[in-house]
Amino acid sequence: MQVILLQDVKNYGKKDQVVEVSDGYAMNYLLPKKLAVKASQESINLLKSKIKKEDINKKADIEKTQKLKEAIEAITLNFKLAQKDGKSFGSVSQAQIEEKMLKEYQIKIDKRKLLKHENLNQIGLFYIKLKLDFNIEATINVKIESKE
Structure with a gap:
């Protein structure tokens, strides 16, 4: 099952990554503990827009620091x-x-x-x-x- 990590998960990946995990691990651990959400097309699009917005903010912060x-x-x-x-x-x-x-x-x-x-x-x-x-x-x- 593909999931989007909401927090860093040891041995699986960092926050905001789309990773493949076993169905049991996702259903019994990651999803109930709100460490991840199912990777649907809608959630992947939201993730992409979030990452794009963060990049824009980071560039603005770098310019301010410069x-x-x-x-x-x-x-x-x-x-x-x-x-x-x-x-x-x-x-x-x-x-x-x-x-x-x-x-x-x-x-x-x-x-x-x-x-x-x-x-x-x-x-x-x-x-x-x-x-x-x-x-x-x-x-x-x-x-x-x-x-x-």
């Missing part, structure tokens, strides 16, 4: 650190970067998505990688200047 990446890469965050005799006092943390992005640019980022970031405690320009959705990476420019 625009977010472009917006992030156009920004340079400026911080000031106290410095005396060439030695800096204090540092810029992930939380400060996250807070400044939200406060000044209304862009919410998750500090845990910053890749290989340590607290910045030197004067200069730093490039910090940020992992966004869909394996898209953006680079945040952080410029640290002396307070003097």
Whole structure:
């Protein structure tokens, strides 16, 4: 019997797949537990339209993420650190970067998505990688200047 899986079923397939299973397994387990529905022409057409709609939504989400990446890469965050005799006092943390992005640019980022970031405690320009959705990476420019 052909069924459309409504959830992942171990050894048979993933959600939204059309699979062939034995009649007994379908009638006694999959259908009563609502893990699958019988694959009729109508249900297959509904599945195809659902998958098409999900693809369109995913493409739109990827475009949004790409625009977010472009917006992030156009920004340079400026911080000031106290410095005396060439030695800096204090540092810029992930939380400060996250807070400044939200406060000044209304862009919410998750500090845990910053890749290989340590607290910045030197004067200069730093490039910090940020992992966004869909394996898209953006680079945040952080410029640290002396307070003097």
